[in-house]
Amino acid sequence: MTALLPESRVAADSTHAIVTGSARPAPRRRAKQPPRWALWIALVIIAVFAFAPVYWLLVTALTPNSSVFRFPPALFPTDITFEHFVDVFRRSELFVYLRNSVVVSLITAVLSVVVSMYMGYAFSKYRFRGRTSLMYFVLSSQMFPQALLLVTLYLVFAQFGLLNTYLALVISFTTFTLPLCVWMLKGFFDNLPDDLIEAARIDGAGPWRIFHEIVMPLAAPGLVASGLFAFVRGWNDFIFALTLAGPDKQTLPPGLVNTYISEADTAWPELMAASLLVSIPVAVAFMLLQRFLVGGITAGAVKG
Known part of the structure; x- marks a missing residue:
């Protein structure tokens, strides 16, 4: 009995797999996930958007009246006072x-x-x-x-x-x-x-x-x-x-x-x-x- 050529053997194996139902499913392509740095950037943007107003509330509340309308405004107040919080309880x-x-x-x-x-x-x-x-x-x-x-x-x-x-x-x-x-x-x-x-x-x-x-x-x-x-x-x-x-x-x-x-x-x-x-x-x-x-x-x- 003559040996099958490589091409014939592959065809025969494929035919046998189809007949017997043992064909392996084609591998699924995984969805390409965004890089980790992109997720971190998006998280930082969302955090800034969410907490920037709260931070500015705190900065204004801790700033003395004489420095509230100073231009340009200071992101990090140097003169801090708690008098405004005390006034709330009064x-x-x-x-x-x-x-x-x-x-x-x-x-x-x-x-x-x-x-x-x-x-x-x-x-x-x-x-x-x-x-x-x-x-x-x-x-x-x-x-x-x-x-x-x-x-x-x-x-x-x-x-x-x-x-x-x-x-x-x-x-x-x-x-x-x-x-x-x-x-x-x-x-x-x-x-x-x-x-x-x-x-x-x-x-x-x-x-x-x-x-x-x-x-x-x-x-x-x-x-x-x-x-x-x-x-x-x-x-x-x-x-x-x-x-x-x-x-x-x-x-x-x-x-x-x-x-x-x-x-x-x-x-x-x-x-x-x-x-x-x-x-x-x-x-x-x-x-x-x-x-x-x-x-x-x-x-x-x-x-x-």
Whole structure:
């Protein structure tokens, strides 16, 4: 029997591989990743963009009044003073604004989470007529500018005697936080397996018990993320708190403006120092709840 030539042997091996189904798959080309130095440059640019305003707040707050408007400005202050931070604690009205912000933001967060968790669970796990239309109707409320609804809310609250009350601020803030919280929690509930709920139903658990004892503990990251979003919305709002609340019910953003900005002058160093101090509670909340926040936001992004 004559030996096969190299070309014939390769052809024969290929034919045998095709027939027997033992052909090796062609190697996949790996996607070319960007070099490490490019990632570091992008990270540095993002960090500078994010922290440069905060750094300038700190520099201005530590600069004496006589050197604030010096040109060219100094990136690293030579004369440092803490008098502006001390001035913040001397103003008793700022503590009233702080109390109002805490009360309004906490109530807004709790109300938004309580309402949105039931709505999100109903949209995710129940099928009823008009479900899709109602979901998009809730989402469509985000299409309107918030300032456009301010006049309408003002007239409604004035008719019912709710102006200059905590309730007016809570209702207006919840109006805008609720749609996003509902969709965020719906995406989280979509990832919870239906088999788990069905197993609890077979064991005799009712809908109320299933939701509160089984679903809610698993949905803790989503609930925390939604609550933190609603809290920040109430903490940072300016235009609604300025318009719907009087001096004794205003929150920190309009309160700081009324305290440090006037028609004749603006106390920039004191304003920067106060802005840094009032940002600390939100920053601490983000650091403590970072694990829940990341998990809640990304839960609805991947199906599985």
